[in-house]
Amino acid sequence: MNGQVSPFTPPSYADITAAAERLAATAVCTPLLENAALNDAVGGRILLKAETLQRTGSFKFRGAYNFISQLDGGQRRRGVVAYSSGNHAQGVAAAAALLGAPATIVMPTDAPSIKLDNTRALGATVVTYDRHSEPREEIAAQLATESGATLVPPYDHPWTIAGQGTVGLEIAAQAAMIGAMPDALVVCCGGGGLTAGIATVFAEAAPTTGIYTAEPRDFDDTAQSLATGRLVTNQPGGNSICDALLAPTPGALTFSINNRLVTGGVSVSDDDVRRAMLFAWQSLKLVVEPGGAVALAAVLSGAVDCGDRVIAVVLSGANIDAAVFREVLKDAEGR
Amino acid sequence: MNGQVSPFTPPSYADITAAAERLAATAVCTPLLENAALNDAVGGRILLKAETLQRTGSFKFRGAYNFISQLDGGQRRRGVVAYSSGNHAQGVAAAAALLGAPATIVMPTDAPSIKLDNTRALGATVVTYDRHSEPREEIAAQLATESGATLVPPYDHPWTIAGQGTVGLEIAAQAAMIGAMPDALVVCCGGGGLTAGIATVFAEAAPTTGIYTAEPRDFDDTAQSLATGRLVTNQPGGNSICDALLAPTPGALTFSINNRLVTGGVSVSDDDVRRAMLFAWQSLKLVVEPGGAVALAAVLSGAVDCGDRVIAVVLSGANIDAAVFREVLKDAEGR
Numbered sequence: 001m002n003g004q005v006s007p008f009t010p011p012s013y014a015d016i017t018a019a020a021e022r023l024a025a026t027a028v029c030t031p032l033l034e035n036a037a038l039n040d041a042v043g044g045r046i047l048l049k050a051e052t053l054q055r056t057g058s059f060k061f062r063g064a065y066n067f068i069s070q071l072d073g074g075q076r077r078r079g080v081v082a083y084s085s086g087n088h089a090q091g092v093a094a095a096a097a098l099l100g101a102p103a104t105i106v107m108p109t110d111a112p113s114i115k116l117d118n119t120r121a122l123g124a125t126v127v128t129y130d131r132h133s134e135p136r137e138e139i140a141a142q143l144a145t146e147s148g149a150t151l152v153p154p155y156d157h158p159w160t161i162a163g164q165g166t167v168g169l170e171i172a173a174q175a176a177m178i179g180a181m182p183d184a185l186v187v188c189c190g191g192g193g194l195t196a197g198i199a200t201v202f203a204e205a206a207p208t209t210g211i212y213t214a215e216p217r218d219f220d221d222t223a224q225s226l227a228t229g230r231l232v233t234n235q236p237g238g239n240s241i242c243d244a245l246l247a248p249t250p251g252a253l254t255f256s257i258n259n260r261l262v263t264g265g266v267s268v269s270d271d272d273v274r275r276a277m278l279f280a281w282q283s284l285k286l287v288v289e290p291g292g293a294v295a296l297a298a299v300l301s302g303a304v305d306c307g308d309r310v311i312a313v314v315l316s317g318a319n320i321d322a323a324v325f326r327e328v329l330k331d332a333e334g335r
Numbered sequence: 336m337n338g339q340v341s342p343f344t345p346p347s348y349a350d351i352t353a354a355a356e357r358l359a360a361t362a363v364c365t366p367l368l369e370n371a372a373l374n375d376a377v378g379g380r381i382l383l384k385a386e387t388l389q390r391t392g393s394f395k396f397r398g399a400y401n402f403i404s405q406l407d408g409g410q411r412r413r414g415v416v417a418y419s420s421g422n423h424a425q426g427v428a429a430a431a432a433l434l435g436a437p438a439t440i441v442m443p444t445d446a447p448s449i450k451l452d453n454t455r456a457l458g459a460t461v462v463t464y465d466r467h468s469e470p471r472e473e474i475a476a477q478l479a480t481e482s483g484a485t486l487v488p489p490y491d492h493p494w495t496i497a498g499q500g501t502v503g504l505e506i507a508a509q510a511a512m513i514g515a516m517p518d519a520l521v522v523c524c525g526g527g528g529l530t531a532g533i534a535t536v537f538a539e540a541a542p543t544t545g546i547y548t549a550e551p552r553d554f555d556d557t558a559q560s561l562a563t564g565r566l567v568t569n570q571p572g573g574n575s576i577c578d579a580l581l582a583p584t585p586g587a588l589t590f591s592i593n594n595r596l597v598t599g600g601v602s603v604s605d606d607d608v609r610r611a612m613l614f615a616w617q618s619l620k621l622v623v624e625p626g627g628a629v630a631l632a633a634v635l636s637g638a639v640d641c642g643d644r645v646i647a648v649v650l651s652g653a654n655i656d657a658a659v660f661r662e663v664l665k666d667a668e669g670r
Contacts, residue, residue, distance in 0.1 A: 028368075028369065028370075031366035033363075033366070033388060034363065035363075035388075036390050036429075052620045053370075053619075053620055053621075055371050057618075057620055094371075114617070281622055281657075281660075282449070282657075283392075284388075285387045285388060285392055285621065285622040285623075285653035286388075286620065286621065286622065287616055287620040287621065287622065288620075318620035322616075322617075322664040322665075322667045325616075325664060326661045326664050326665065329657040329660060329661050329664075330657075330661065332657045
């Protein structure tokens with residue numbers, strides 16, 4: 001999945017509108033929110049795409065549902081397999097349950113408890129592995145081979161990317177409705193599927209809008225890859241509270257799209273992320289998980305300049321353990 | 336303000352649509368959200384009106400702005416005064432700042448810090464008083480008399496009620512757009528202004544929709560008053576974490592409206608409220624303060640039956656101190 005050349009063709013704008021039709025009855029059309037305190041804080045106009053309010057608490061449901069709904073009856077009966085740090089896990093589990101496919105998900109033993117619990121509660125079988133020593137792709141591939149199940153790729157597949165791209169369709173439509181097409185978009189980026197889908201939409205719907213990825217500082221493989229024009233892998237030993245964004249390198253297919261359509265990448269520190277999560281709780285009244293807050297952190301920290309501009313920011317996920325959230329709020333009291 | 340007969344006439348539906356026009360450029364049209372986990376939990380279809388996402392984090396901005404915008408230039412220059420446990424305080428402070436009126440707000444010394452801090456940050460002068468021994472209405476009236484400022488009533492005035500009623504206009508329009516007009520509405524209730532405004536709208540827009548108030552158990556003065564048909568005052572010595580809903584008795588004007596238009600009142604325990612706040616954090620990904628969560632608590636606890644019905648629930652506010660929120664999350668870990 002992470003090789004230099006993808007066997008797949010990038011999804012087209014039409015593939016993404018087709019995905020939106022598949023998703024219409026089940027996915028939430030999440031609101032595009034605006035907040036006076038945030039606008040004041042950054043000196044621009046920020047439009048927040050709250051995918052935190054999506055089914056299963058992240059955008060991942062979109063790609064998973066778009067993928068599994070294209071499997072035929074026999075494939076669905078044999079089931080689906082996925083590997084995920086937790087949000088794709090829940091997205092696949094929920095989509096599989098709705099579409100009548102048994103799901104087996106390979107998750108790291110140290111994934112947030114809420115992600116493990118929710119995935120099981122959605123009816124999936126969870127197989128855990130050690131993130132530091134075992135190759136999750138191989139475990140999942142073996143499970144799929146043994147059972148005849150279909151692997152649902154977390155980002156590097158046109159069906160997955162098309163599903164995530166429906167976020168972009170909604171942003172474009174909602175921004176048009178309020179007469180405020182963004183000068184730029186900032187998207188939380190792990191493997192790059194959400195970015196690739198949104199960038200594909202905006203290349204057609206509003207080609208002058210700049211597209212920026214936001215990543216944790218030690219996991220800025222997409223920013224580095226965009227800067228050099230080739231796939232860069234993160235240095236080993238990096239660390240971040242953004243459990244959802246620890247992919248080692250961009251996907252081959254996602255990068256082939258993003259390298260063409262994305263303006264640039266920025267990165268933020270874990271402290272920037274904690275401050276953004278606290279701001280979201282205190283002023284936006286929204287729960288956001290670390291990996292879902294990196295784009296907000298990018299505008300609040302000044303990594304993306306917002307002065308007198310309209311910037312759309314994706315809040316991509318909100319599945320976080322209570323203990324971790326309590327620590328973030330504790331930071332608040334110290335300030 | 337709390338006498339048996341109000342000198343004011345109830346606002347009409349047209350007064351509320353006029354308020355909506357005044358508010359169009361400044362208030363947030365908050366989303367009407369739906370959540371699969373919540374629907375599953377209660378066995379019905381719940382539409383959440385997220386006034387937590389309103390400017391200043393509660394619906395109170397609407398009434399305050401509608402009121403102050405009807406003052407003439409001289410009145411605005413002489414300023415406005417209000418008394419409030421904190422959400423009306425912030426609403427008045429924000430509206431006054433936007434409309435160029437100096438604001439003085441009388442608040443209890445033990446109001447949540449976030450409410451005191453935000454009110455000051457919005458440019459208002461805060462005067463604190465002891466909630467247990469000093470009559471806030473008299474302090475505010477004296478301040479108004481001394482300075483020539485205008486008192487902005489928290490609920491018992493047609494301009495305030497009309498502003499809050501715009502929440503009802505939005506619910507009706509948003510519900511119609513998704514083809515799901517509610518069988519019933521559940522509204523968090525303190526003095527009754529929000530309920531009165533929403534009930535006035537639904538009496539015209541969807542008269543078969545039931546309207547229910549939700550209150551903390553020790554402060555169910557509206558439920559008692561509705562049951563007996565006359566103004567009932569809460570027993571002294573009651574206690575609740577719902578700092579926004581501690582009004583001793585319904586307003587004369589609001590009750591004259593609610594007694595005519597409201598179906599009934601329910602009450603919930605503080606534990607019900609804490610569980611609802613935790614559910615909102617964990618599954619809805621929304622921050623809700625205790626007083627803003629009583630209507631959600633009413634549906635989750637079964638105080639309002641949701642089986643196979645469409646129920647709209649107002650989440651009315653989200654201003655809560657981090658220490659209190661951390662305690663609610665701590666409860667989570669024990670479960």
